[in-house]
Structure formats: structure tokens, C-alpha cells
Amino acid sequence: MKTEEFNFNHATVLMPHDPVQLRGKSRDSGRMIVLDRSTDKIEHTVFPTICDYFRPGDLLVLNDSYMLSNTLWYHTGEETVQATVYGHEPDGSTIVEIKSNKLPVKQGLTLTSADDKRLTCVLLESQPDQLWKAKFEPSELLVPTLERHGLRLDESVHLNPTHWQADREAYRSVYAKKPGSLEIPSAGLHFSHELLAQITAKGVDITSITLHVGATEVLAVRHISEEEIENHKVRSEYFEVGDEAATKVNKARAEGRRIIAVGTTVMRTLESLAVNKEPNAIIQPQATWTDLYIYPGFKFNVVDVLLTNLHRPRSSHIVLTAAFAGKDFVMRSYDEIGKHGGYEFDMFGDSMLIV
Template identity: 40%
Template sequence: MRVDEFNFDLPEELIAQTPLEDRKESRMMVVDPQSNHIEHQSFSHITEYLKPGDCLVLNDTRVLPARLYGIKTDTGAKIEVLLLKDEGNDTWKTLVKPAKRVKEGTTISFGDGLLTATCLGEGEQGERLMNFTYEGRFLELLDELGEMPLPPYIREQLNDKERYQTVFSKHVGSVAAPTAGLHFTEELLEQMQEKGIHVAYITLHVGLGTFRPVSAETVEEHEMHGEYYQVSKGTAALLNQVRHDGGRIIAVGTTSSRTLETIMQNGAETFKEQSGWTDIFIYPGYKFNGIDGLITNFHLPQSTLIMLVSAFAGKELIMKAYEEAVSHKYRFFSFGDSMLILEGSTDHQ
């Protein structure tokens, strides 16, 4: 299958540069793969499409303020460092810019020496292994000195760091937000629980692979980067109960869906407590076993995310939905509008 089959024309002005004032007031396209019907709604009406006994699965990862700006201690040259993966012992896999200025032994200072990093070596894809020295707590220093690692297509400054976090974010470890969750407010989650809709939490720490375009010509040639996930015993038990009682499991975001599908691979019949690294790549032809519905944003052309959504709802229907989203001037990507994919959703209450 060719990667360019997932291309579409997107006017640049439809790429949302800033989040809406009220999270839940984003638009929501409702797609019903059963009837191929598409309707237009506001996200604030999401509860109308869900039934008592259904279960939403939210990714409670929290984004690190992972972008640091520092200077080389020997020359004063400006260096940007993006934290990718905690390797333990205050050592991180990072991306640095300009890379040619950072060699083994280079030391970089951040915040007038509050934090320093020394390069231990270079990785296969140009990453740098950096060892950090500091006093106090690393995450507190990151909060003070770091910036949110917004995707490259967002050029506006983010005034409030919390707007790139979900209201339920808890476990720090991502370099990008699970953006489908950005539409939820605490009030909306309360409304759902009052209606008898269950809410379950999983954790998947989003890695840099989420920013990387697919460079292969065919889908099958692309390799996914591994991302750490965790599903608790309580979440697994709740999901099994929902299935047993005939409720639907609706993944909020591609990260939640990839986590659930990782657990339910190879014909598994029940959800289990599990943690580890997943590089599952879902594209058309994949048979879903873990989810019955999906809430997602509008994704980049030719990305692994639009491939996953096409696998779930059908490529033809999704490409038609994206065409309609462009003609209706939906807002795209991280701070953009949402899509609910659910069979029978046009017969909502």
C-alpha cells in the first residue's frame, strides 16, 4: 500500500495555532462507519453519543517541558536540546540543534548554570546521550527552565503551559500531548460519570515518532519507534467488566487505541495488567480487537495516525471525511477539532 494514498490537500490556514479558550467548544465531526454517514456537532455534545455502560479510555500521560535552550560553556554558542527518553542515572537520549556543535565531551549550561549537561556520545540517528548535573529536583528545574515541545507546525507562543496538557494528565514522560484528550473538561467527565459512562485510564508516553513523517514509499516499509505504556490491574478489570456487560470501549486518541490493541493482540480474549514498550503499527487491513469506538483529532497527511484512523473506519470513508473537514474549515492537528468514530452514532440519544 502506497503512503501517498493517505495524502490530502490542507490549506495552511486550517492548522490551528492556538487552543480554544473553552476546551469543549471545539467542533466534532461524527463518523458512522456502519451507515457511512457524517454529521457536524460540537464536542460539548459528546455525551449524547455515548450510552450508560460504555467506557472511555483516556491516556493520563503528562508532557515534559522537554525543550531546553542553553549555551556551550567553552564558546557561548546557543544550543537547543530536546529530551526524548530517560535512560536512568540522570542520562537522557536527546536531539540537539545545531547538532554539529555538540560532540562527545561538550558541556552545555542552562539557566546560568542551574542545570548543566555533558554529551556522552552520539546515537545511530544523530541523537545525543546527555548526562545532567543539578541540585534539587530535576522535574522542578525542567518546569522552571524548559518549554513545551510544541510540534513544528505550531509557530505561535503558548501562553499557558497547561493548555498543552489534558486536565487528567498525571504521569510525566511524553514529548507530545495525547491531543484527543485536550477537548475534555473536568465538568464534561463528571457529566459522563453521572450518565453511567465509565472512565478508565491507561498511560502511554508519546515519543518523537509522533512528529516524524513516514519517509518510506510503501506503508509496509515504515518502522515505528517504541513507546512505553502501562495498564493497571484496575483498568484491565473495568474493561473486562464493560465487555462482559455489553458496553462499548471508546479509545480517546490513537495512543489509547494503540495501547489497548497491543494488549489484545494475537487473539487475546481479555485485557490484562501490563507494561512495556510497544511499536505496534496499525494501518488498513488490521483487525481491531480492543476498541469499539475512537475519538481523535485531524492528523497530518501521510502520517501513521491517519493510517490508524483509516484502518478503524475504512480508508475511503476517512479520506472523504477529511475532504469534508477541509471544505467545512475544521481546525487541524494538535489544537484543532475532533472526530468521533462510532458505529450507529447517527442514532444518538
């Protein structure tokens, strides 16, 4: 399928730099476009009405990961360098960018954290785009060091670094509890505690999985430059599905209740559990990596409803939504969004619900 089929006019698209709370609004105040696959109809509404589209017995699945700062200061000899983490790899290595005014950056270079002298970074091999594959040791110190001492200085994530440093809670969902992502799992930012309480009161069950978004846009994982979408490659990401989540998903499937994925990260996680298995196979708890790439032609086995943000053209995210709702339907919805005007895109923008 041609990638150009996922283009749309985005010359006037609004992409906020900050979450809605930092713009004087409530979390759940955004707009929402609803795509009803059973009727082929599109509705324009506001996010708090999402309760109206849920049914008693639905299972709402959330991603409880949140984004870390990704930049640390390191020493080597008398020199101070900036190390920015851009992605994690299944082999235990990490993709980094090293910035230094004087120091030659080369294989084997060993850096010592300026904030925690126990954490070292060894450069293993060069990568495209002036990046490096590196090894942090001891590896278990990387996340707590990023959380305690890290900064957000790069421009790979569309946010205001100053505001990020001042109010990190605004950049994570109200239910987030596990640090590890390098980009924001953003679909859940729209939920407030009050709205989640209303959803629960309606009889909707809720559970959580964890997927740490492991590679930022500097690695071109979202924008598809290939002429054919099938030739695009996505990077692996780490996920965890615990006993409780697996049990609830299995029970909902067995009883014919809908499973609602909040975000493409949840979609990718749940569908990864069922790839190459019988349609009704039991979901097993797992803590592993997925390289699943979802595009039109993919057979969905777990998710029935998807909540996602509004995505850029030629992105792997818009391709995923097209796989779920149909390309023509999704692209027609983006045409309508353009005609209505005022919709906000990307991680701090408005949302799309596909039922």
C-alpha cells in the same frame, strides 16, 4: 498499500497555533465529525454532543500524560549551549539536538545543566538530522528539571512558544496529571470538567492509562515518506496501564460493553496489550514500551470507539484511523470536511468520533 491513497487537498486547511481558550473560546466549543461504521453515514456536529453518542456502561479511556518543555541550557567549560530533547529510547538514552555558536559538538561531550548542576548530558553517538543519542544522569532528574526550568523554543510542535510559557495549563487536558510527553496528547483537550461530569452522569465509566508521547515531528514519525505505508517505521513510546485500568478494561470486555479510546495514544496502548494474544485474553497491568504501528489490515481486539483529532495527509495518524474505520470511509470524510470548510486541524483543531 500506496501512501498516496492517504492524500487529500489541504491547501486551505486551518492549523491554529494556540488552544481554543487562548482564542476566547471554551475547551468543548469545537466542531466534530462523526463516522458511523454501522450505517456508513457521516454527521457534522459540535463537540458537546459527544454525550449523545455514548451509552450507559461504556468505558471511556483517557491518557493522563501531559507535555513538558523540552529545552534546557547547559554549560561546558565557559560555553553555554542549548539542548533540546526530541525523544526517549527503550535503552534509556534520549535523542537531543545541541545548538552552540562556538563549541564543537562531538561524541563524548559532557554538558552540565545551568539550572541543576547535578544533571549532566553525555553525547553517545550521532543520529540523522543533526541529532544525537545522549545519556542524562541521573536520569530521574530529567523530567522534573524540564518541568521546572525548561523552555519551548523549537518549532517541532505547532504552537506559540510565548503563549506556552505564559499558560501551560491550556495545553494539557483537564484530567492530565503525569508529566512526560514531548508532544501533546491532544484528543483530550476538548473535554471540560462539566462535560466529563455529564458523561459520568449518563452512566459511562472512566479510567486512565499513561502513554508519554516520546518523539516529535522533527523525527518524521507522523509524515510517511515511503511509497508503501507498510514500509514506514514508528518510534517506540513508553506506557503504563495500572491495576485499576486493566481491571476495568477486562470487565468491560467480558460484559460486552464498549471501550472508547480518547486519542491514538490510548488506541496504541490498549491494542499493544492484546497483540499476538487470543481475542478474549485477559489484559495484564504493564509498564513498558510499544513499537506498535497500526495500519489497514490490523486486527483490533480492544477498542470499539475512537475519538481523535483531524490529521494531516500522509500521516501515520490518518493511516491508523483508516485501519479502524476503513480507508474509503475515512478519506470520504476528509473530502466532506474540505467541502464544508472552516474545520481546524492538528492538535488545537476539531475532532473526529468513529463509532
